[in-house]
Amino acid sequence: MANNNSATSTAQLRLASLSAQLDTTAPRDPVTEILETSLPPVRLHADALSALLDGQDQTWRKWTFEQLKHPLFEYQYNVPKEELVTRNQERTRHLAKLGFRPTWTEPKDNIDKDKFMQIQDALSYFDNGLSTLNGAHFGLYYGSIRELGSEAVQNKWLPLADTFEVPGCFALTELGHGSNPRGIETEAHWDFKEGCYIINTPNTTAQKYWIGAAAETAYMSVVWAQLYIPHPTDPSHPPSHKGIHAFLVPIRDLTTRSPLPGVTIRNCGSKSGLNGVDNGRLWFDHVKVPRHMCLDKYGGVNEQGVYESFFGDNNDQRFGGQLVNLSEGRVGLSISSDNISKTALTIAVRYGLTRRQFGARQVGELETLIMDYKLHQRRLYPLLAQTYAQHFAARAIARLRDADKTDLKLLKQFHVISSGLKSLHTWHLLDTLQATREACGGQGLKSSNRIGQMKADCDVMATYEGDNQVMLITVAKGCINDYKPTRIPPLANFTSQHFSDSTLLSPKFQLDLFQHHIHASAHRLHAAIDLSRAQAKAQGTPNIGLDKILDTHSALSQEFARAVIEHWILSEFIAQETLSSSSTSGTGSSPLTLMRQLHALWKLDMDQNIIRRRYLDEPVQERIRDLVGGLLHRVHENITPLVDAFGVPDHLLGPIAGDWVQANVAEGSEDI
Amino acid sequence: MANNNSATSTAQLRLASLSAQLDTTAPRDPVTEILETSLPPVRLHADALSALLDGQDQTWRKWTFEQLKHPLFEYQYNVPKEELVTRNQERTRHLAKLGFRPTWTEPKDNIDKDKFMQIQDALSYFDNGLSTLNGAHFGLYYGSIRELGSEAVQNKWLPLADTFEVPGCFALTELGHGSNPRGIETEAHWDFKEGCYIINTPNTTAQKYWIGAAAETAYMSVVWAQLYIPHPTDPSHPPSHKGIHAFLVPIRDLTTRSPLPGVTIRNCGSKSGLNGVDNGRLWFDHVKVPRHMCLDKYGGVNEQGVYESFFGDNNDQRFGGQLVNLSEGRVGLSISSDNISKTALTIAVRYGLTRRQFGARQVGELETLIMDYKLHQRRLYPLLAQTYAQHFAARAIARLRDADKTDLKLLKQFHVISSGLKSLHTWHLLDTLQATREACGGQGLKSSNRIGQMKADCDVMATYEGDNQVMLITVAKGCINDYKPTRIPPLANFTSQHFSDSTLLSPKFQLDLFQHHIHASAHRLHAAIDLSRAQAKAQGTPNIGLDKILDTHSALSQEFARAVIEHWILSEFIAQETLSSSSTSGTGSSPLTLMRQLHALWKLDMDQNIIRRRYLDEPVQERIRDLVGGLLHRVHENITPLVDAFGVPDHLLGPIAGDWVQANVAEGSEDI
Ligand SMILES: Cc1cc2nc3c(=O)[nH]c(=O)nc-3n(C[C@H](O)[C@H](O)[C@H](O)COP(=O)(O)OP(=O)(O)OC[C@H]3O[C@@H](n4cnc5c(N)ncnc54)[C@H](O)[C@@H]3O)c2cc1C
Ligand SMILES: Cc1cc2nc3c(=O)[nH]c(=O)nc-3n(C[C@H](O)[C@H](O)[C@H](O)COP(=O)(O)OP(=O)(O)OC[C@H]3O[C@@H](n4cnc5c(N)ncnc54)[C@H](O)[C@@H]3O)c2cc1C
Incomplete structure (x- = not known):
């Protein structure tokens, strides 16, 4: 530690307080x-920070934000879902007319990717x-x-x-089959006579x-189904199962909009x-699909x-190859999540910088800004730091x-990390x-x-494109063998070391x-896996699968998976910090350094998985908490530019991020 | 520890796995x-458990659940808020006709409280x-x-x-004044000439x-305002401020339903x-209120x-006395919270016991029940145990x-504990x-x-009737002096002790x-307070308030407040367990014991505030985690009666808690 006298052991605190009374x-x-x-x-x-986050040239970003001022993009509340759906269709069509296409819809060589x-x-x-409709x-x-x-x-279909x-x-998903799409039951049978596929919902x-x-x-659907090929000549022979394939199937008449024959459509209802x-x-009743409509x-x-098939008889690998799009969707979800976090933090921080509560001695006296309470800072600033980390x-x-x-x-x-992220x-x-x-109270x-509203609309993000818990199982399963016992370096010893402040703060x-x-965590997980395997062997069931074992040790598995992804996030953040520090100058520490220090030390101070392992001695652990206190103070000094750099425009922030008193005058503000 | 060889140190796990390969x-x-x-x-x-939870005689409980089968109580979705409001009014009127009154509306001596x-x-x-409208x-x-x-x-008004x-x-609350109602600005001026109060919204x-x-x-409102009494004879004399008082003020015409003169009413808008x-x-423009309408x-x-005034010149104490109702409301919120937790847990557990995902080797084979995954159990069962604890x-x-x-x-x-709870x-x-x-995935x-829907409707519970964070400040402030340094017993030493399993499991x-x-935590907080006071004194600002100091050490304050309330919860649970064990018989452990053990050991294993303090040695800490594993297993064996005992009737649980396949057939299930 930089200065041993500064340790906050209670004895020393008492001593300090006593001696203060003496001199x-x-x-x-x-x-x-x-x-x-x-x-x-x-x-x-x-501005400089914003350029670091989102690039020097933000022309198209700003252009898009301008488009969102069109009346079509006014937020609607308290309207039936049918109206919300229609409005979303209009918005999507409007944007498409303006030339909006997601990156991947452009011809590969002729693309202004950044745009x-x-x-x-x-x-x-x-x-x-x-976003979800577009996705x-x-x-x-x-x-x-x-x-x-x-x-x-x-x-034919892309234009x-x-x-x-x-x-x-x-x-893809069915009532009975969500996280495990390999279990879907929709069937596609090849019909030799008609030369087409027949798609059917068996139950x-x-x-x-x-x-x-x-x-x-939708008029069209990409329908995923288990493909069966009958024996070309012998109808009594069971058909050959080729695993899951995708079919392009029209589901509605292009003019009447009614479901096509054989197709039943129902709404999932209010969410x-x-x-x-x-x-x-969707249900399919022996719907014929021409050969060329198989993707x-x-x-x-x-x-x-x-x-x-390119993959021969390996149904499982083929399915994996076909689903690469889903991983891409996950990347999109990570980016949107961060953007929505930025929006929420901007709103809460700006409100915290105008909202006062308590601290006046009499009615009418100015109260304390809620953002000035350390308790409020502890609630929001670590989330801000993590949002910076995740951005990169x-x-x-x-x-x-x-x-x-x-x-x-x-x-x-890519598959494993994108799932974990x-x-x-x-x-x-x-x-x-x-x-x-x-943090915004009733507002x-x-x-x-x-x-x-964002809370309600984003809750699903933990579930769709892969349930979060299941995604972490994917990470544990996908990475544990990268940390084979033989390849794990001897454990470093962090305990009984006294680290200086500058070390604790260092990348x-x-x-x-x-x-x-x-x-x-890999070490502990391997030990647990070995024990389970040995036990299974002794019990005469040596073929116990890794899935089952990882579930038996689910706390360790999840701890390991998180450790892998948290490390990835921190290392990418540090890489960016290093890059950017060479391109900027000036004295004092850089905002990215501040955010990275708070992000990492907050985890070391608060992450339940980390602190339970006691990697560090108690005085070091206490010193980290004090450093966090100092970092929160520095964040507070700079909080306005730190959220301004996110560049979320005012029209996407709502009244409490601005002049919320004016927004609440009696005249003309009924029922907003 | 019961058996030292059973410690799960990684070395021992490895040894066990190696030796398994040999013999x-x-x-x-x-x-x-x-x-x-x-x-x-x-x-x-x-049934026995249910009687322990909700009493032997559940006649009125069952009666109420029956009433909720009336079509008026069908859940509505995707309807405008105006319709929801009307329906809630109808429901409340209907229940009132049936004789429903909350406890406190009955004459004190003539009350069937239990009913x-x-x-x-x-x-x-x-x-x-x-509930909220009724509240x-x-x-x-x-x-x-x-x-x-x-x-x-x-x-006049109660009937x-x-x-x-x-x-x-x-x-009570105003745009500018929520958590700190003492800061409200609405004014009530006594008018000597007219012999009435004049209520006004100044800004x-x-x-x-x-x-x-x-x-x-509403037609009527209890309006809280700062009372000012002018000098009886000298108008140039500033009026005397008497603090906050409550006035019963009609706000709408009983026949036309229009706002009364001087009253402006606006909607807070969609939530x-x-x-x-x-x-x-609500705004009041110099509205006259007769003397007797002051409460x-x-x-x-x-x-x-x-x-x-009963309280003489002590405006602050008078306000506190008037607000005792709010504390009663908090008790109601704790009870409702637990009931809604029970409902959600019943739904998720029942779904988990019918939903299968993964684990089949081929299409059509039965998959694994998601409730059989240890990971899923770890997610739900500790919440179940805590719900049991909180119930008592x-x-x-x-x-x-x-x-x-x-x-x-x-x-x-009562005030402090009800706030914390x-x-x-x-x-x-x-x-x-x-x-x-x-845990229910998309469903x-x-x-x-x-x-x-419950998530959306209950989010406000963390805010109204006292913001949760502010409530914990109340606890810290209200209790820290009960733990004066002089009264704190010398710290017990839990480390370096080897506890047997039965000790670890004991109340x-x-x-x-x-x-x-x-x-x-009181010890640490006192040390920090002393330091802050000494520092303030040395800096020449000795009058620093306790609020400010507690905020400076907000992590310690919140840790202390939580510790007080968590201890209260556990001790009440144990009291109930002791009571009930004397009234029941049979071998094996009781369900309350199981729930209490899991609740307490889960906290010792997972509570970030507790584990960071290292009260226990690492092997003991590891043993606790293993015990938690065993307890989760026992819970799983008994999970059906453990949720059935909550007695939430089927019509309040939704389709996924029952036969969700049947609820999703194509016919007649459009848009549910
Ligand atoms: C609004 C919305 C939009 C969607 N859009 C589409 C779409 O356009 N196209 C499409 O094909 N699908 C779509 N989906 C489906 C989505 O991908 C699935 O909801 C998701 O894959 C999860 O499946 P599930 O809901 O069946 O949950 P389940 O798989 O039933 O999971 C339920 C619970 O079980 C747990 N669980 C499952 N397996 C395990 C295990 N091995 N170990 C421990 N726990 C486990 C999970 O963690 C989860 O908590 C959408 C879903 C929603 C809600
Ligand atoms: C749906 C709904 C129904 C309601 N019904 C009623 C009603 O019928 N009658 C009525 O009178 N009121 C009602 N209320 C008001 C309710 O009681 C207030 O919302 C509540 O007291 C919180 O006040 P606020 O919303 O102004 O939040 P604020 O007080 O502005 O709090 C905002 C944030 O600041 C933080 N904060 C405040 N003080 C401190 C501090 N000292 N230290 C650290 N952080 C601090 C809080 O933790 C919170 O996160 C209702 C509110 C809602 C949302």
């Missing part, structure tokens, strides 16, 4: 001393219902045709999808369920949020009527997405929305102030500790 | 061993909007008249309120805000939940035109409410709703399955540790 030199609390010695002031310009990234990114601040149509539906469809199918003239949906649990845009909006998306249920890049019946992690995984797709190791890393980013969003909602519930120490935490 | 005796994991040696099976009958407790309790399972009218409005009004006022013929509201921040039932429903309650905003039990202008705490605070009101020490304890119970509810929502969002050990945690 006149002021006793100083550890946080005051830290601010003077270990934490230099921060040099911060919101489309900016537009997409900017939209996500606005409304998760609109279902442009991401899942359009993306599947583009990734898996033949050229003819693409040439119609481009303009949202013929909206589509993506029908109630096989109905397609939750299909975004299916209830009202506690996201009612701007019409989720539907058969990786497998299907060829012109000769013979099934052939989401950008990094997006770069990994765009990297070489033939590198299988990279692909696997999706969990932590969306959970962080839900935590942030709850904390900011409460947080008022729809026009957005936070309550190296923080990253080392996060890394150590991965190794230590 | 044929099965290695056993610590949880298996714990189940055989330390945790006897549980004897459990849902009204049961009815009130049963209602809270149904809908928080209806605003019968609790806050009615209660204020009854507690503070003259006999004449009571005789009209009884039947909900003349609904009323309670107008925009003084508008009454969030007033439940004010926007549409992210609880839209069945019409929250409104002046503790202070007001007498017939001679002279101000007199809420009952205990209700008994304290009914105790002798002249005992000032008891009254203070309100925070922890409502936060527990929000955690439970989030966890159960996610958790479907309005008809209730959880998502005594668990309560001792919770108690120790209070003392240890």
Whole structure:
């Protein structure tokens, strides 16, 4: 420790307080001393920071924010869901007319990537219902045709999808099959005589369920089904099961909008949020689908009527290959989560800087700003720091997405990390929305102030495109063998060491500790796995699967998975901090350094998984808490530019982020 | 520890796994061993347990649940808030006709307390909007008249309120003044000439805000205002400020329903939940209020035109005395929170016992029940145990409410503990709703399955009747002097002790540790307070207030407040367990014992505040985690009766708690 006398053991605190009563030199609390010695002031310009976050050129971002001032984008509350759905369709069509396309809908070589990234990114601040509808149509539906469809199918259907003239949906999930899509029951039988596929819903649990845009909006659907090929000549022979394939199936008449023959459509009904998306249920009664409408890049019946597949007989790998779009969707969810967190934090912090409560001695005297309460700072600023950290992690995984797709190791890393990030980013969003909602008191519930509404609309993010808990199982399963016992370095020893403040604040120490935490949790998990295997063997059931074992040790599995992803986030943050510090100058510490220090030390101070492991001695642990106190103070000094740098425009923030007294005058403000 | 060899140090786990490969005796994991040696099976009958929870005679409870089958109580979704409000008015009127009155509306000596407790309790399972409307009218409005009004006022207005013929509201909060109602700006000036009070809203921040039932429903309002008495003869003399008083003010014409002259009413607008309650905003423009309409039990202008008060000049104490109703409301919130947690847990557990996902080797094979995953159990069962614990705490605070009101020490304890319980119970509810929502996957969002809707409607519980964070400040402030350094016993030493399983599972050990945690946090907080005081003194600002100091050490303050309340909850639970064990017989452990053990050990294993303090040695801490594993196993064996005992009837549970496949057939289930 920098100065051993500054340890906050209670004995020393008492001593300090006693001696203060004896002489006149002021006793100083550890946080005051830290601010003077270990934490230099921060040099911060919101514009420069904003450029670090979102790039120097933000033309298209700003353009999009301008478009959102169109009356079509006024927020609506207290309207039936049918109206929200219609409005969302209009908004999507309007944007498509303006030239909006998500990145992946552009021809690969002729693309102003940055433009489309900016537009997409900017939209996500606005409304998760609109993002989700766009994601279902442009991401899942359009993306599947583009990734898996033949050229003819693409040439016919993509232009119609481009303009949202013929909206589509993506029908994988069934009533009985969500997290485990491999269990779906919808069937596609190849019919030799007719030369087409026949799609059928065999029972109630096989109905397609939750299909975004299916209830009202979509004319077309990408339908996932188990493919069966009958024996070409012997009808008594059981058909050959080829696993899951995707089919492009018209579900509504293009002129009458009625369901087509053989197709039954129902609404999933009212939801506690996201009612701007019409989720539907679909049944198929022996619907004939022409051969070319199978999205058969990786497998299907060829012109000769013979099934052939890039993956041969490996049904499981084929399905994985077909679903690469879903991983891309997860990256999108991480980015939107962060943007919505930024919006909520901007609202709550701005309100905290204008809202006063308590602290006056008499009626009429100015009360204390709630943002000046340390308790309020502790509630919001660590979330702010984590949002900064995640911002760079989401950008990094997006770069990994765009990297070489033939590198299988990279692909696997992309799949695993994007799954893990999706969990932590969306959970962080839900935590942030709850904390900011409460931080705004009753105002947080008022729809026009957005936070309550965002809570309702974003809750689903923990579930769709992969349930968060299941995603962390994916991470544990996907990574545990990268940390084979033999490859785990001997455990570092952090205890009984006295670290100076500058060490505790340094990227190296923080990253080392996060890394150590991965190794230590991998170590414990391996030991537990070995024990379970040995036990199973002794009991004569040696074929126990890894899934089962990981579940038996679910606390350890989840701890390990989180450790891997938290480390990834911190290391990407540090990489960015290093990059940016070489490009900026001036004295004092940089805002990214401040955010990274708070983010990492807050975890070391508060993360239940980390503190239970006692990697650090108690005095060091106490010193970390004091450092956190100092960092929160520095954040508070700079809080306005720190949230301004997010660049969320005023029209997306709601009245409490601005002049909320004026917004509440009696005249003309009825029922907002 | 019972058996030292069973410690799960990684070295030992490795050894066990290695030796298993060498001989044929099965290695056993610590949880298996714990189940055989330390945790006897549980004897459990849902009915007996239900009687323990809710009493032997549940006639009125069952009666109420029956009433809720009336079509008027069908859940409505996707309807405008105006319709929800009208429906809630109808429901309240209907119940009033059936004879429903909350406990406190009955004449004190002539009351079937148990009857009204049961009815009130049963209602809270149904809908928080209806509870809140009833709470605003019968609790806050009615209660204020009854507690503070003259006999004449009571005789006139209570009968009209009884039947909900003349609904009323309670107008304390203002746009500018929420958590700190002492800062309200609405003014009441005594007018000597006219012999009445004149109520006025001096500016925009003084508008009454969030007033439940004010926007549409209420004819009357209890309006809180700063009372000023002018000098009887000298108009140039500044008026004398008497602090806050309550006035019964008609706000709408009883026949036309229009706002009365001088009263402006606006709607607070759409909210992210609880839209069945019409929250409104009120302005008063020099509205005359007759002398007798001041609710002046503790202070007001007498017939001679002279101000007199039970509390003399102590404005602050007078306000506290007048607000005792709010504390009663907090008890009600704790009870409802627990009931809603029970409902959500029942839904999620029943779904978990019918929902299958993963684990089949081929399409069509039965998958694993999600409730069989240990990960899923870890997510839900500790919340179940805490709900059991809280159930008894809420009952205990209700008994304290009914105790002798002249005992000032008891009254203070009631105020402080009810504030703290309100925070922890409502936060527990929000955690439970989030966890159960996610545990049901997408189905958790479907309005008809209730959880998502309850989330939206209950979010406000963390804010109204006292913001949770502010409530914990109240606890810290109210209790820290009960733990004066001189009165704190020398800290017990738990470290370096090896506890047997039976000790770790015992009520005594668990309560001792919770108690120790209070003392240890009080100790740290006192040291910090002393330091701050000494520092302030040395800096020449010795008058620093306790509020400010507690905020400076906000982490310690909140830790201390939580410790006090958690200990209260555990000790009430243990008291009940002891009582009930003497009245039951049979072998095996009792369900309350199981729930208490899991509740307490889960906190010792997971509570961030406790584990960071390292009260226990690491091997003991690891053993506790293993014991938790064993307890979760025992809970799983008994999970059906454990939730059945809550007695939430099927019609309040939604389709996923029952036959959700049948509820989703294509025919007749459109848009549920
Ligand atoms: C609003 C909305 C829109 C959607 N849009 C679409 C769409 O357009 N197209 C589409 O195809 N699908 C869509 N979905 C479906 C979505 O992808 C699924 O909801 C998601 O995959 C989760 O499946 P589930 O809801 O069936 O939950 P389940 O899989 O039933 O999960 C329930 C619970 O079980 C737990 N669980 C499951 N497996 C395990 C395990 N092995 N171990 C421990 N716990 C486990 C989970 O953690 C979860 O808490 C949408 C869903 C919603 C709610
Ligand atoms: C739906 C609804 C119904 C209601 N019904 C009624 C009603 O019928 N009648 C009525 O009179 N009122 C009613 N209320 C008002 C309710 O009691 C207030 O909302 C509540 O007291 C909180 O006040 P606030 O919303 O102004 O939040 P604020 O007091 O502004 O609090 C905002 C934030 O500041 C924080 N904060 C405040 N003080 C401190 C501090 N000292 N230290 C640290 N942090 C602090 C809080 O923790 C909170 O997070 C209702 C409110 C709602 C939302």
